[in-house]
Amino acid sequence: MTTIAIPPFKNEPFIDFTQPQSAKAMEEAIAKAKADLGREYPLHIGPEKRFTDDKIVSVNPGDLDMVVGYVSKADRELAEEAMQAALAAFESWKKVPAAERAQYLLRAAKLMRERKLEFSAVMVLEAGKNYAEADVETAEAIDFLEFYAREMIRLDSINETMPLVQLAGETNRLRYIPLGVGIIIPPWNFPNAICVGMTAAAIVAGNTVLLKPASTTPVMAHKFVELMEEVGLPAGVLNFVPGSGAEIGDYLTSHPKTRFISFTGSKDVGLHISELAAKTAEGQIWIKRLVAEMGGKDGIVVDETADLDAAAQAIVTSAFGFQGQKCSAGSRAIIVESVYDAAVEKIIRLTNKLQIGLPERNFPIGPVIDKSSYEKIMGYIEIGKTEGKLLTGGGKAGGNGYYIQPTVFADVDAKARIMKEEIFGPVLAICKAKDYREAIAVYNDTEYGLTGSFFSQDDERIAEALETMHCGNLYINRKCTGAMVGAHPFGGFNMSGTDSKAGGYDYLLLFTQAKATSVRK
Template identity: 55%
Template sequence: MIPYKHEPTLDFSKEENKKAIQEAQKLVESELGKHYDLIIGGERITTEEKIVSINPAKKDQVIGTVSKANKELAEKAMQVALETFKTWRTWDARDRADILIRAAAIVRRRKHEFSAWMVYEAGKPWAEADGDVSEAIDFMEYYARQMIRLSKPQEMLAEPGDHNELFYQPMGVGVVIPPWNFPLAIMCGMTVSAAVTGNTVLLKPASNTPVIAAKFMEVLEEAGMPPGVVNYIPGSGAEVGDYLVDHPKTRFVSFTGSREVGTRIYERAAKVQPGQIWLKRVVAEMGGKDTILVDKGVDLDQAARDIVGAAYGYAGQKCSACSRVVAHADVYDELLAKTVELAKALSVGEPKDGNYMGPVIDKGAFDKIAEYIEIGKNEGRLVCGGGYDDSKGFFVEPTIFADLKPNDRLMQEEIFGPVVAFCKAESFDEMLEIANNTEYALTGSIISNDREHIARCRRDFEVGNLYVNRGCTGSVVGYQPFGGFKMSGTDAKAGGPDYLQNFLEAKTYTEKF
């Protein structure tokens, strides 16, 4: 198996890439409106109740309909997964890994097609969609290799005449609840990490993006994933999600989403149910309130570019997105002016037309962001954007509020949209204090030429992913393992060398000769 290499992303200023994505969009347009069944043990199951997926940039355009699971079908899926686990756990790690490598090759061949599905179902601009597909490929390639590494027994210390080993074994049935904002990459990474380690999976995709997950199920089947290893069961979080999180046979829950839902899952999973003979593991990534610190004496043009890229890529709908800028008083006004100039130049519109920024995901997100914009008008000074319109799709302008105070709501609460709060600090001590004053600790950046300040951030900036002299988004599998602490989650570090151990149990073996 060749060494892991990061899947490159494409430059859509090049005509050949632009034409390729436009051709893929035509293909996807020809398939809009189709129905997708549940998949349990390889069996397609149609239900009366449906989930309707729409284009957030064009509300009257139906992407597809998906059958909706209930408790009875969730229980059926659990029993299938339990039975399949008996054989899947015995597969050689290399054979499980090879399925991921083949799936990665299939997605690579269909890269533009998967990007186009995200343009329509998730409202992703071309570059963001392409990056999402690249990351999905990376997860499969990387986790396949990590599983082979972890499958080898670890030699331990031993007394003379003894032989000691430590090895890893799969756990059982896992419930995977991915988010809508990386509908292929994170969904794929969460699913294949649980499966390649020898577990079986109940996949409950996000209700906003179930068609992309259905397309990924087609890839797994083509790649040779045995029926019952991954079971596709879209459904209500309150019904199917709660039922499976509470289920006594659930061995682990892997979740990415909001703090509110994540803490609820954590609490429910902690309760030992009748018939349960283990403590459930929870892997949770729950969002952020990410800050870029801008020190004095830096290139403010580059700092503004870093802020805009981190704040408005995918309309700020990333848990790593920059939502706060804390700038030294000496550079605050000039940095703010440069950032506003760049933000006002961004094109906003339907992603299929090549715009930099598309819609937010749905009506709920739109209303929440609009409410925060109105809050911002009372807390700070609106210097850019502030407009929003849901007449055709859920569009919000790139928005900047200046002169926020550290404890204002816009500085404390996760907005998950294209809204940035600027805050002024008189010293680096104050900058760092403000950076750490939230309940989240996911990503952060320090833009500085002062080595002491950089060293202090390395030690004291409370984030799981710290970036120096660049934006706070754009982690790459195998390069920057991703995850945070405090209320950002369990810091499982997706895309890192330790991640698969979340879904494995360590067993020691001692033999006296």
């Protein structure tokens, strides 16, 4: 593969779907995606594609009569085959020059850019995303491919860019070498961007992987696997093994040959993986590395100097974008009492403008992902009715899917469950504070620490918030969702995970180990 000059990184632009031609193009892409409905998808184990009788049935959460696809399901025996394929492939893949590994990602980015609407259309049907949410995610997937390709080349040239001290008579070098075989466990809520980012980072660093996608969005993950096959990625570098977390997820996490686990998902599952990974299996000769992003209970703090219109819009967008199904979603608003009533009024007015319906018709609010999530969220809404004042929403919405009304509770106590626990749905809790310092204290009173926002026009208060609000990604006078690759390295504190900073300049280090060499002649 020929090395080419790579231009500086630049974020992929978003599509404006208010333009009729763009909306029409997306409609055509969705129609094309529907032509593949009900297709069967295989496992990928080394060079083999394996169909199994046991399958994951992927259903459109906005139209429960629509089967998106039937995805073959791995058991432990097949997972072991995939592990052996990855181990064999690692022996040659680790020797491929970094610049050559990066070229696979750049070629994949080019193809995904050319087929951007095609990838987004699958998410509209399988994940319930509207046009903009799907497009932004596909753009982020392209960004991850482009960014990590450049990062690997930079790390490979570390001796030239950050030379070690050279002692007399010695040649001292530092190289970043791959770890081995890793397990990639991405989430359903960003089935393209996070799946691509987690996988691409691991393989460009020289590792081989087993990709176990979320069971609600496996078709989207398979589309990425097909793309990497198309760009010529060697067989066995990326193995596709959908299956039960309790069966193959635990098995692979505990496997003695697993070198690292890259996980994005819930706190409970992340802690379970951490516990399994910490145990030394027979024959294991390393400490397994865990890269985990585990959710949040994110919030937006508003003081009395803030632009209330901007704050209200940010609160509503952060709370209800993709139905609140983001680890960065702003499910709490903490507002200083002197502007509380005015801010709440603006929040309710904006929330009531949101329309609910089929994502393929580009409604702002679509379904939540599945029955389990629907029931959990509805349960929290009932809890909220006992903990705060219901101002809007509070029930299910019409449609043949898992639709829930955007729901706002006001006058919620800082210690209430809906202020403390991650709901992962379209539910916003609003709390009153006497001043900005109390509001920040309420914001910090959580076991999580992923994203947050502070709205103020006072420079001294902003400086204080920058120091005292405890989270991995803090934004001033903007929404707390929408991290951009390269601009907002993403990852959180406390129970939000290992603060692994996806899309940042140290992320690839998590998938490598540094080897220092000294040669004396």
